[in-house]
Amino acid sequence: MALFAAGSPQLIGDGQVKAAANAFLGKSCNGICRGEWPGQVFVMTHTDSVEASRNGMALSRMRAQSVKRMLVEMGVPEDRVVTLTFTDQKPLAKNAPAETNRRVEISFQVPRN
Numbered sequence: 001m002a003l004f005a006a007g008s009p010q011l012i013g014d015g016q017v018k019a020a021a022n023a024f025l026g027k028s029c030n031g032i033c034r035g036e037w038p039g040q041v042f043v044m045t046h047t048d049s050v051e052a053s054r055n056g057m058a059l060s061r062m063r064a065q066s067v068k069r070m071l072v073e074m075g076v077p078e079d080r081v082v083t084l085t086f087t088d089q090k091p092l093a094k095n096a097p098a099e100t101n102r103r104v105e106i107s108f109q110v111p112r113n
Helices: 015-033 049-073
Strands: 040-046 081-085 103-109
Touching: 040 049, 049 081, 049 103
Parallel strands: 040 081
Antiparallel strands: 040 103
């Protein structure tokens, strides 16, 4: 879970939101940090339609880097974090409030043997 203000690459949220996000990510990334899991972490960022019409791709890239930096600071090896940037190409819901589609998705991929 990561929240962004409109038009900003800076992570925001009240103390509870940040604590919950850090706890979730810390628990999820624990095996990677200890070198027990060889997979990759994919960080996918999305902008809303208003942001996309301005500087969507650049903003999405900066947001992805903010989340990547946070994961690396938690101990995830930098070469294991892959960032993918989208603008408003994959909305969660059409005709929804902008903040609904302004998001970060994080997935963990297990390597194939």
